[in-house]
Amino acid sequence: MHRARLLRSTPFRLALTFGLLFILAFLVAGLITYQMLKRELAHALDASVRETYSVVSSTYFSDDLEDLVAAVNTYSRRNSSEDQIFLLLDNKGERIAGNVQALDARDGLSTVVAADLGLKGDDRIRIQAGSVGDNRLIVGQSYAETDDFEHIALMSFTWASGVIVALAFGGGALLAGRAQRRLDGIEKTMIEVSGGNLSGRLPLSGNGDDIDVVSTHMNRALDRLSALVEGMRQVSADIAHDLKTPLNRLKMIIEQAMQQSERGEDVHEFLLDARTESDRINATFEALLRISQIEAGARKTRFRPIDMMAVMVAVAEIYRDVAEDNGQSLSFQPQSPAPCLVNGDRELLTQLFVNLVENAITHCPPGTDITMSLAATDHHVVTAVADNGPGIPVDERDLVFRRLYRLDKSRTTPGSGLGLSLVKAIADLHAAAITLEDLRPGLAVELRFPMDTTISTA
């Protein structure tokens, strides 16, 4: 990957930040541990020197120097490696016994270097000096062992730091690389999608992590987007196709009128036909626009709690006579005494039932019984408009909701094939599930609205 891009990459930055924090934490912890160890070792050395001093000095009994001289000589002999020093001086400062020549040291604990004692090397030595009777006793121990320990601790710490740095950056780079590859996959898909290929989907790793969750949601959004775009494409093609026929008809009427007027004949009839035809085209466009507006969802702001019973009673009353004039019967059978409230738009809900009842009246023969029903379950208001007419074949039940779609046998009846599209748009706006049922014979259009539990009605 390009370096500038790598530095801008979130996984890489995160890995780098956490790597650095981790190393810093390790260094601080290591340094604190090292300092504590150093202090402990110094304390231990002091305690050891003090103990040796008190053991040696305890061999002195009132004015009897012999045991003390013997003890100093024994200790001096035993210590051939010269990491411990012993010195016994008389009250004039002359050496009586010990493994070093001379030393001028104040009482208590202090640190001297080898050169002060006339020894070789640059070792530091911790000494305890004090008076024993009239004499001076000096006991000391080299820092060599303590320094060795410190050195080992420092080396271990340095090596561990090296391993930690390698692990932090190596592991970080590995994890960042993996996350980056997934982001690259997402970027590649999004470039494809923005380039117009809506079939691309984000890759999923299958482990259900947060990137997978976000990708799943984005894939769903892409599914919806491609379905919408496909729908739009379909609708545009359908509209162009279906409007060709009435426009051609209009053109023919105008041509016939022109021919007639050239012959000096009356064209009034043709003008009336042309007006009817253009009214029909206008109505189709208006219906298409209305469906689009409903689908856009703006009318949701006008939603109020609506009593479905009142809406259905009104539609039934208006259309009972129309059905009877057509030799059919229309009845409304509410099965729920309580008001069935739905949060919605009264005008649109009325339009919905008008479309369904008009369909039953238009597409069913005389003698058909049309029934509107209303029931309530715990959470739903269930409505249906049913008839015992010819029904809709199974394979066309989804298609009838498409704009301008009409069954072949209905081509001779008036209409533009937009009634059920509008029903579907209104049902979707109200979050109602719509199903077409075969009543053998007949069709039932059932709608399940979510019940509104608020109290006031519009």
Ligand SMILES: Nc1ncnc2c1ncn2[C@@H]1O[C@H](COP(=O)(O)OP(=O)(O)OP(=O)(O)O)[C@@H](O)[C@H]1O
């Ligand atoms: N109750 C029904 N019985 C039989 N067929 C029906 C019924 N309702 C609808 N259809 C069929 O479904 C088609 C689509 O109905 P839709 O309401 O969308 O359009 P339309 O009634 O033909 O025209 P429009 O409603 O725009 O005046 C109709 O053409 C008809 O073939």
Ligand SMILES: [Mg+2]
């Ligand atoms: Mg209709």
